[in-house]
Amino acid sequence: MHVDTTGRLRRQLAFLGEIDRLKLVLRRTPVADGSRQENSAEHSWHLAVAAVVLAEHAAPDVAVERALQMVVVHDLVEIDAGDTFAYDAAANLGRVEREILAAERLFGMLPDDQREVFRALWDEFEAGETPVARFAIALDRLQPLLVNDLANGGSWRAHGVSRAQVLARMRPIERAIPALWPLVLEIVDRNCERGHIMVETR
Amino acid sequence: MHVDTTGRLRRQLAFLGEIDRLKLVLRRTPVADGSRQENSAEHSWHLAVAAVVLAEHAAPDVAVERALQMVVVHDLVEIDAGDTFAYDAAANLGRVEREILAAERLFGMLPDDQREVFRALWDEFEAGETPVARFAIALDRLQPLLVNDLANGGSWRAHGVSRAQVLARMRPIERAIPALWPLVLEIVDRNCERGHIMVETR
DSSP states (O other): OOSOHHHHHHHHHHHHHHGGGGGGOEEEEEOTTSSSEEEHHHHHHHHHHHHHHHGGGSOTTOOHHHHHHHHHHTTTTHHHHOOOOTTOTTTTTTHHHHHHHHHHHHHTTSOHHHHHHHHHHHHHHHHTOSHHHHHHHHHHHHHHHHHHHHTTTHHHHHHTOBHHHHHHHHHHHHHHSGGGHHHHHHHHHHHHHTTSSBOOOO | OOSOHHHHHHHHHHHHHHGGGGGGOEEEEEOTTSSSEEEHHHHHHHHHHHHHHHGGGSOTTOOHHHHHHHHHHTTTTHHHHOOOOTTOTTTTTTHHHHHHHHHHHHHTTSOHHHHHHHHHHHHHHHHTOSHHHHHHHHHHHHHHHHHHHHTTTHHHHHHTOBHHHHHHHHHHHHHHSGGGHHHHHHHHHHHHHTTSSBOOOO
């Protein structure tokens, strides 16, 4: 039992109010109808439903509960650090340092034990070494593939992303959700044919 | 083992593409900085993080995994049926029928076994009779309280909602997360004092 339940609750509600700002962090990917950019909060929700739907294709030792917790928490650091476009190498310099400071501030709003729980979820996602983290990362790669495909190429077309870049980005799906890989290739090839993904000439 | 894994995956990806539309369903509540209305996808994400943070205050038989699954699925029917403002009695006529049709269409996009899983999650939420559904409903009431409080009264002020209406709407929190009730009353009273919630005169 916690002695000061009301004190804990005040910290927890302050944290829940603060994280509302994730709804204001815009990603490069659009929503599927192409009408606007998507934000990191609705992106995180999309990953959570995907985790429920696709869990049967993950490795048998992936706990769905931990995957769900991980995907809804994984982008919170963007509240301070911003979303970094995956295909922009320069913008990715210093990303880790900015995100660590963000994790310390944001998760530090929670009671100490929960700060550790949230930090451990985020660290595990970032390290990408456990089956559940690999599954969560695969979902985080799959979701922009689905919305870009529906939105006529979305951020691929807007930024001239190449087939090799997309395939390198999608590669974690092959290991974490192997049954999905042929469909990923099918979507990538369709978007190459449509001119939405650049095909390299040699 | 499923024989036609690729066929299952095609249905699952089509469903994940279709539900992107929840990002376009606007609620009456604003985001916390008041800059725009929030949508039902980011709202659902907010509930998911709240479920992780506040689970310790729920009844001991609330399984966090099921609560997480329930909150990320609970608003999907709004893709067809729209969001219905809680304080608009007329708009709530026919809501249940519209939402049942939506559930049949949307969950029917999934493989049959998953259609049943999603339908059961939504039915359980709507019935509100199990501890986990009561916890999920309490979070669904708490979240707009938090954003309205941060956004200078938000939908309460915009629509002239009264203290009695807000308290009736918040009442499920008292049973599902009793430790939180004094803080709910504190937030409601603060917003009455500020004129953001109408105080009835007798």
